[in-house]
Amino acid sequence: MSQGIIHHYRKYLPIAEEAIVTLHEGSTPLLPAPRLAEKIFPGIELYLKLEGLNPTGSFKDRGMTYALSKAVESGARGVICASTGNTSAAAAAYAARAGLKAIVVIPEGKIALGKLSQALMHGAVVYTIKGNFDQALVLVREVAATGKVIIVNSINPYRLEGQKTAAFEICDTLGDAPDYHVISVGNAANITAYWAGYKQYHREGKVLTKPKMLGFQASGAAPIVLGRIVKNPETIATAIRIGNPASWKPALAARDESGGLFDKVTDKEILQAYRMLARLEGYFCEPASAACLAGLLKLAKKGFFKKGDRIVATLTGHGLKDPDTAIKNSGKVKRISPKAGEILKGL
Amino acid sequence: MSQGIIHHYRKYLPIAEEAIVTLHEGSTPLLPAPRLAEKIFPGIELYLKLEGLNPTGSFKDRGMTYALSKAVESGARGVICASTGNTSAAAAAYAARAGLKAIVVIPEGKIALGKLSQALMHGAVVYTIKGNFDQALVLVREVAATGKVIIVNSINPYRLEGQKTAAFEICDTLGDAPDYHVISVGNAANITAYWAGYKQYHREGKVLTKPKMLGFQASGAAPIVLGRIVKNPETIATAIRIGNPASWKPALAARDESGGLFDKVTDKEILQAYRMLARLEGYFCEPASAACLAGLLKLAKKGFFKKGDRIVATLTGHGLKDPDTAIKNSGKVKRISPKAGEILKGL
Numbered sequence: 001m002s003q004g005i006i007h008h009y010r011k012y013l014p015i016a017e018e019a020i021v022t023l024h025e026g027s028t029p030l031l032p033a034p035r036l037a038e039k040i041f042p043g044i045e046l047y048l049k050l051e052g053l054n055p056t057g058s059f060k061d062r063g064m065t066y067a068l069s070k071a072v073e074s075g076a077r078g079v080i081c082a083s084t085g086n087t088s089a090a091a092a093a094y095a096a097r098a099g100l101k102a103i104v105v106i107p108e109g110k111i112a113l114g115k116l117s118q119a120l121m122h123g124a125v126v127y128t129i130k131g132n133f134d135q136a137l138v139l140v141r142e143v144a145a146t147g148k149v150i151i152v153n154s155i156n157p158y159r160l161e162g163q164k165t166a167a168f169e170i171c172d173t174l175g176d177a178p179d180y181h182v183i184s185v186g187n188a189a190n191i192t193a194y195w196a197g198y199k200q201y202h203r204e205g206k207v208l209t210k211p212k213m214l215g216f217q218a219s220g221a222a223p224i225v226l227g228r229i230v231k232n233p234e235t236i237a238t239a240i241r242i243g244n245p246a247s248w249k250p251a252l253a254a255r256d257e258s259g260g261l262f263d264k265v266t267d268k269e270i271l272q273a274y275r276m277l278a279r280l281e282g283y284f285c286e287p288a289s290a291a292c293l294a295g296l297l298k299l300a301k302k303g304f305f306k307k308g309d310r311i312v313a314t315l316t317g318h319g320l321k322d323p324d325t326a327i328k329n330s331g332k333v334k335r336i337s338p339k340a341g342e343i344l345k346g347l
Numbered sequence: 348m349s350q351g352i353i354h355h356y357r358k359y360l361p362i363a364e365e366a367i368v369t370l371h372e373g374s375t376p377l378l379p380a381p382r383l384a385e386k387i388f389p390g391i392e393l394y395l396k397l398e399g400l401n402p403t404g405s406f407k408d409r410g411m412t413y414a415l416s417k418a419v420e421s422g423a424r425g426v427i428c429a430s431t432g433n434t435s436a437a438a439a440a441y442a443a444r445a446g447l448k449a450i451v452v453i454p455e456g457k458i459a460l461g462k463l464s465q466a467l468m469h470g471a472v473v474y475t476i477k478g479n480f481d482q483a484l485v486l487v488r489e490v491a492a493t494g495k496v497i498i499v500n501s502i503n504p505y506r507l508e509g510q511k512t513a514a515f516e517i518c519d520t521l522g523d524a525p526d527y528h529v530i531s532v533g534n535a536a537n538i539t540a541y542w543a544g545y546k547q548y549h550r551e552g553k554v555l556t557k558p559k560m561l562g563f564q565a566s567g568a569a570p571i572v573l574g575r576i577v578k579n580p581e582t583i584a585t586a587i588r589i590g591n592p593a594s595w596k597p598a599l600a601a602r603d604e605s606g607g608l609f610d611k612v613t614d615k616e617i618l619q620a621y622r623m624l625a626r627l628e629g630y631f632c633e634p635a636s637a638a639c640l641a642g643l644l645k646l647a648k649k650g651f652f653k654k655g656d657r658i659v660a661t662l663t664g665h666g667l668k669d670p671d672t673a674i675k676n677s678g679k680v681k682r683i684s685p686k687a688g689e690i691l692k693g694l
Contacts, residue, residue, distance in 0.1 A: 002374075002376060003376075023376070023378065023629055023630060024376030024377075024378050024397070027349075027374070029349060029350075029370070029371030029402070030371075031370065031371050035446070050371070050402065053400050053401075053402060054400075055376070055397065055400060055629075055630060056631070057665070057667055078694070080690075092629075093625075093629040093630070093631065094629055095629075096625065096626050096627065096628070096629040097628055097629030097630075098629075099382070103690060103693075103694075105690070108682065113460075113670045113671075113674070114461070114667045114670045116670075116674065116680070117631075117666070117667070117670035117671075117673035117674045117677070118631055118666070118667070118673075120673065120674060120677035120678050120679075120680070121622065121625040121626075121631050121666060121673045121677045122625050122626060122629060122631065123625070123626045123677075123678065125678075125681070125693065126678070126679075126680045126681065127680070127681050127682075127683045127689075127690060128680050128681070128682050128683070129682075129683060129684070129685045130684075130685070131685050135685055136685075138685075139685050139686070139687055139690070142687040143687045143690045143691060146691065148691070148694050149694065275468065278440075278443065278468040278469050278470070279443055279468075279469060279470040280443065281443070281444055282370055282402075282439075282440040282441055282442075282443040282444030282445075282469060283370060283402060283440070283444075284403070284440065284464075284465055284468050284469065318404070318665075318667065319464070319465070319468060320404055320461045320464070320465070320665065320667035320668060321667060323460045323461045323463075323464035323670065324460075324464075326464035326465075326467065326468045327460070327463065327464045327467060330464070330467035330468045330470075331467050331470065331472075331473070332467075332473075333463070333467070333473045333474070333475050334472070334473065334474050334475070335455065335474075335475050335476075336474045336475070336476060337476070337477075338476045338477070338478050338482055338483075338485075338486050339486070340486055340489035340490045342474075343427075343450060343452070343474060343486070343490045344490060344493065344495070346450075346472065347425075347450075347490075347495050347496065
């Protein structure tokens with residue numbers, strides 16, 4: 001049983017023992033996905049990193065355990081973040097665990113139901129603004145600049161240090177790095193952290209190879225692909241509805257250094273991959289997570305992969321984060337009278 | 348990284364390798380809860396078994412991996428279950444993973460949003476009836492009796508075999524059994540499985556002691572406490588809204604053999620414990636899971652515990668299963684204009 005990523009990867013995440021704030025995040029499954037692989041390109045080896053099985057249901061917990069631990073070590077009284085939902089859930093949970101105040105700023109009406117419920121339940125002060133994530137982040141930076149609270153968005157360097165551990169875990173499980181790592185991209189911190197993690201393990205000789213990094217954005221929120229800020233980002237994948245990514249430059253470096261690429265997928269392609277995953281492999285991710293699978297399908301159609309390629313896809317958040325989108329995009333319930341015959345005739 | 352409970356506890360869960368259906372369930376955190384312990388009774392040692400971090404968000408995955416593996420081994424084409432939600436989510440997910448058909452029957456309007464979204468996304472055929480869980484179970488038994496599909500409710504013996512592994516994990520982590528194991532009780536299969544697991548480890552000499560089993564039902568759905576079937580069970584804790592538990596007798600045996608007890612808690616007490624957990628420890632469970640924490644608070648007020656008592660509480664499902672209840676029972680969102688001053692004046 002994991003006691004959390006700081007205890008597991010202590011050497012990489014130095015901190016005073018008594019400051020550690022953990023919900024025993026990390027050590028998430030690396031699930032083989034043979035049936036989905038068969039649909040994408042027969043002969044590839046596909047693994048899913050199930051980051052939705054972290055305590056608050058997303059990969060954000062990896063960065064938040066370290067950011068909150070460092071906040072405690074520094075004597076902070078509170079933390080603040082802007083969020084499309086997952087960051088606020090994690091910040092609120094870890095702040096509660098630490099006994100610190102949490103303030104979160106979210107774009108009005110553009111956050112999935114589950115994520116809002118988390119921030120509220122954990123007792124965060126939740127502000128909504130008319131505006132998008134990028135505007136919320138500007139506001140939060142201004143408040144944090146006063147020094148009264150610590151910003152725990154991914155511009156907090158400890159967040160990325162914590163998130164690197166997902167790459168470590170993948171290498172530790174596979175025994176080497178995969179050929180490709182595919183991931184959905186919003187604020188671009190996660191792809192940056194994975195690449196840093198892979199490079200670090202490679203530098204230390206723990207793995208012999210590094211993966212090519214494949215990043216996918218939603219068509220309506222694809223600033224990195226388009227090469228320009230998107231003023232009004234729009235996509236059903238709310239977690240990556242970001243028009244001006246904070247980690248834009250390091251994400252491009254990850255692409256270039258690894259020999260990877262960025263591309264975009266439509267909402268329709270995202271929803272198709274989202275359903276395909278749940279039906280073929282029995283795992284339910286949030287829509288934003290499925291963007292990377294839609295990307296794999298798109299690349300495979302162009303003949304990008306070859307037999308034997310080993311691919312890891314990060315599924316960033318659990319499907320339960322956004323039940324509304326799931327219900328709108330799946331089958332219907334059949335009302336019946338309580339008689340066995342009605343079920344039997346459908347068999 | 349866990350590869351699932353069957354690989355981990357193979358000796359206890361015999362099955363042909365090629366039949367194994369797993370989503371890498373189990374190996375869930377056993378989280379120390381010092382701040383909640385302090386509120387309950389200063390001096391106790393409290394651990395939370397975070398079963399909501401299983402792949403479908405509840406403990407049901409432990410039983411379902413084994414039940415579906417056995418179904419595959421037997422050549423079955425489909426599975427069926429009645430459910431208050433968590434069982435149907437797990438059955439649908441594991442059936443999808445196995446490529447089998449899943450049929451689920453749920454009580455109309457009495458299932459949390461997240462759980463319904465899971466069954467639908469995983470492609471199960473979902474029937475609703477006007478009636479409660481107990482009536483749904485009668486119906487499902489009748490359909491399964493035809494032999495066309497396999498029942499995967501907890502009357503399927505493999506379900507309980509799988510669920511025992513949670514007790515094994517607790518013992519493996521603590522090095523011995525706890526003094527008390529506290530758990531919410533609906534259909535009573537889980538308390539039965541835990542007790543079987545503790546007894547088995549004790550018989551084999553892996554632990555020197557066994558815990559006293561403390562089971563809590565919701566006041567409006569407390570047949571075991573009242574000693575009679577409850578015809579119209581009612582509680583906000585939908586996962587334990589059951590009036591005629593399938594494992595009633597073995598649950599009573601678990602109480603008697605362990606020297607434990609059953610008691611009931613009100614919906615108000617459940618919601619209070621639910622919020623307390625999220626605010627003090629940063630973990631968000633579904634309302635039904637919090638019934639056992641409400642029970643601990645109730646017993647502690649009566650002077651039940653003493654300093655040094657080591658208690659494990661099973662938190663059966665993730666809070667994201669039921670976002671509506673969370674939003675109705677927590678703070679409010681504050682709408683502001685995007686100006687830092689509005690946030691700063693609240694600091």
